Amino acid sequence: MKIVRTFAEARDLASGRVGFVPTMGYLHEGHISLVDAARRDCDTVTVSIFVNPLQFAPTEDLASYPRDLDRDVALVEAAGADVVFAPPLSEMYPSDPLTRVTVSGVTETMEGAIRPGHFDGVATVVAKLFAGVAPDVAYFGRKDAQQLVTVRRMTADLSFPIRVVGSPIVRESDGLALSSRNTYLDPAQRIAARALSTGVLAAAAAVRRGERSGGILEEIAARPVDAEPGIDLDYATLADQETAAPLGALDRPAFLAVAARVGRTRLLDNVHIDPDGGEWVPDEGIRLAETSILYREA
Amino acid sequence: MKIVRTFAEARDLASGRVGFVPTMGYLHEGHISLVDAARRDCDTVTVSIFVNPLQFAPTEDLASYPRDLDRDVALVEAAGADVVFAPPLSEMYPSDPLTRVTVSGVTETMEGAIRPGHFDGVATVVAKLFAGVAPDVAYFGRKDAQQLVTVRRMTADLSFPIRVVGSPIVRESDGLALSSRNTYLDPAQRIAARALSTGVLAAAAAVRRGERSGGILEEIAARPVDAEPGIDLDYATLADQETAAPLGALDRPAFLAVAARVGRTRLLDNVHIDPDGGEWVPDEGIRLAETSILYREA
Numbered sequence: 402m403k404i405v406r407t408f409a410e411a412r413d414l415a416s417g418r419v420g421f422v423p424t425m426g427y428l429h430e431g432h433i434s435l436v437d438a439a440r441r442d443c444d445t446v447t448v449s450i451f452v453n454p455l456q457f458a459p460t461e462d463l464a465s466y467p468r469d470l471d472r473d474v475a476l477v478e479a480a481g482a483d484v485v486f487a488p489p490l491s492e493m494y495p496s497d498p499l500t501r502v503t504v505s506g507v508t509e510t511m512e513g514a515i516r517p518g519h520f521d522g523v524a525t526v527v528a529k530l531f532a533g534v535a536p537d538v539a540y541f542g543r544k545d546a547q548q549l550v551t552v553r554r555m556t557a558d559l560s561f562p563i564r565v566v567g568s569p570i571v572r573e574s575d576g577l578a579l580s581s582r583n584t585y586l587d588p589a590q591r592i593a594a595r596a597l598s599t600g601v602l603a604a605a606a607a608v609r610r611g612e613r614s615g616g617i618l619e620e621i622a623a624r625p626v627d628a629e630p631g632i633d634l635d636y637a638t639l640a641d642q643e644t645a646a647p648l649g650a651l652d653r654p655a656f657l658a659v660a661a662r663v664g665r666t667r668l669l670d671n672v673h674i675d676p677d678g679g680e681w682v683p684d685e686g687i688r689l690a691e692t693s694i695l696y697r698e699a
Numbered sequence: 700m701k702i703v704r705t706f707a708e709a710r711d712l713a714s715g716r717v718g719f720v721p722t723m724g725y726l727h728e729g730h731i732s733l734v735d736a737a738r739r740d741c742d743t744v745t746v747s748i749f750v751n752p753l754q755f756a757p758t759e760d761l762a763s764y765p766r767d768l769d770r771d772v773a774l775v776e777a778a779g780a781d782v783v784f785a786p787p788l789s790e791m792y793p794s795d796p797l798t799r800v801t802v803s804g805v806t807e808t809m810e811g812a813i814r815p816g817h818f819d820g821v822a823t824v825v826a827k828l829f830a831g832v833a834p835d836v837a838y839f840g841r842k843d844a845q846q847l848v849t850v851r852r853m854t855a856d857l858s859f860p861i862r863v864v865g866s867p868i869v870r871e872s873d874g875l876a877l878s879s880r881n882t883y884l885d886p887a888q889r890i891a892a893r894a895l896s897t898g899v900l901a902a903a904a905a906v907r908r909g910e911r912s913g914g915i916l917e918e919i920a921a922r923p924v925d926a927e928p929g930i931d932l933d934y935a936t937l938a939d940q941e942t943a944a945p946l947g948a949l950d951r952p953a954f955l956a957v958a959a960r961v962g963r964t965r966l967l968d969n970v971h972i973d974p975d976g977g978e979w980v981p982d983e984g985i986r987l988a989e990t991s992i993l994y995r996e997a
Contacts, residue, residue, distance in 0.1 A: 501803070504798045528826070532829070
């Protein structure tokens with residue numbers, strides 16, 4: 402495996418079908434599942450590690466976002482990647498970037514409403530990574546559901562010849578969706594945070610029982626979060642997988658998303674719901690048997 | 700030469716070093732000079748022909764913009780291009796495009812101030828063409844000087860591995876810079892329109908005589924336009940080639956641009972000024988010996 406700092410080197414090391422996993426580092430099994438998927442499908446697997454300042458608001462956690470490149474490199478190498486692209490800020494933004502990629506419509510609800518400018522930063526850096534790395538397939542986690550909608554739309558609108566794959570959420574053994582930000586949680590918050598997955602998985606069970614009402618599914622998902630004193634719910638929303646618009650009923654591919662604040666940490670969870678043989682099938686994700694590598698000593 | 704309607708076909712027909720000439724059609728010798736430059740440098744020459752609605756304001760001339768695909772195809776074939784990419788609207792914008800590429804700073808002066816949103820439309824379609832065609836080199840005329848600044852900045856900011864080449868203005872034998880919009884001019888306007896090139900070429904002569912003051916060069920360029928009753932000057936500006944910011948003095952690579960309205964037709968002209976061996980050398984462009992193909996019957 403090679404570690405490179407420039408787009409030119411990343412392109413030069415790629416051959417055949419190129420799979421690309423863009424990350425902000427501090428990797429966990431969710432990221433590794435993306436590398437695994439790329440390894441199965443592609444000739445070259447390139448993983449980028451870059452904490453993108455453009456997608457953080459001034460009030461957010463850019464400075465404290467967890468970083469450990471050595472740890473990340475070891476994990477990605479063990480997963481069989483070919484190239485780690487870890488650009489310094491001077492490669493990504495050699496001068497003040499004047500160009501922004503914005504995606505309207507799909508970014509107006511949920512995270513877009515709560516984090517103004519966030520998806521502009523995401524769309525801009527992903528467009529830049531797509532242009533500079535030139536992959537054939539790119540892998541994103543379903544956990545950041547609205548990000549996936551935004552990236553798919555940007556990719557189609559700008560005619561990038563890149564297939565965007567969304568991979569299932571990976572969960573701790575108690576259900577908590579993996580996130581690098583879980584490391585911010587203290588032990589009591591870590592326990593309280595279970596309420597998000599309890600909610601969305603209860604809604605998934607209701608879908609399997611035949612529930613189709615957006616309002617009822619949202620209420621089921623919100624209930625455990627509302628009941629947990631240490632958590633403030635931002636939203637529980639059934640949304641269209643293509644547009645991120647709220648849905649009154651489950652009548653097209655959708656995701657049921659919850660967002661909540663646990664102390665100063667914002668957490669997200671969701672279940673994607675797709676049609677399969679006349680049924681609506683929720684994707685509850687993948688459950689780890691043991692504690693995530695996020696909590697293990699390197 | 701192949702004529703294709705989809706990005707996928709355009710990419711499939713490309714091999715080796717790919718030179719790309721994006722146009723809005725109704726081609727003239729200025730466009731052909733770009734095809735010639737691409738033919739000299741590249742293995743595959745791809746020319747796109749698409750009148751991009753995103754870069755026209757509702758009040759502008761989208762509906763009347765001259766179009767003649769058969770004529771364009773014959774000209775491009777004679778120039779030795781390999782591929783004409785002439786996408787229908789349904790290939791470029793299959794659904795309402797939600798994604799916009801905006802470049803701030805360099806688009807705030809001159810054309811950007813007079814045509815709000817114009818450069819957003821340009822940056823968006825050029826980013827899309829770059830993503831979908833994936834060329835190695837792209838050729839633009841120096842005539843649209845601020846467009847060239849905007850495209851260069853977008854390309855660098857988004858890390859497209861594409862070299863952007865700016866080619867000299869091609870002029871009628873009396874000096875008028877070629878533009879598809881020249882066909883809007885009636886005979887009296889056509890004569891009056893000479894004032895733009897008279898102005899910028901007089902300023903070029905002043906540069907060769909040693910003049911360095913932005914204000915004086917602008918005044919020299921504006922004088923023939925101001926003296927012509929049928930023309931309204933929008934601006935005469937000495938601007939930085941990298942930032943499009945106005946310059947008080949010629950102390951870096953610059954262009955001296957004029958814009959004016961002749962009846963309902965807006966016309967642009969400029970001279971780029973580059974350092975060469977301790978001198979500042981204006982690029983007066985290339986003068987045709989006979990009337991442009993714009994005025995010839997197909």
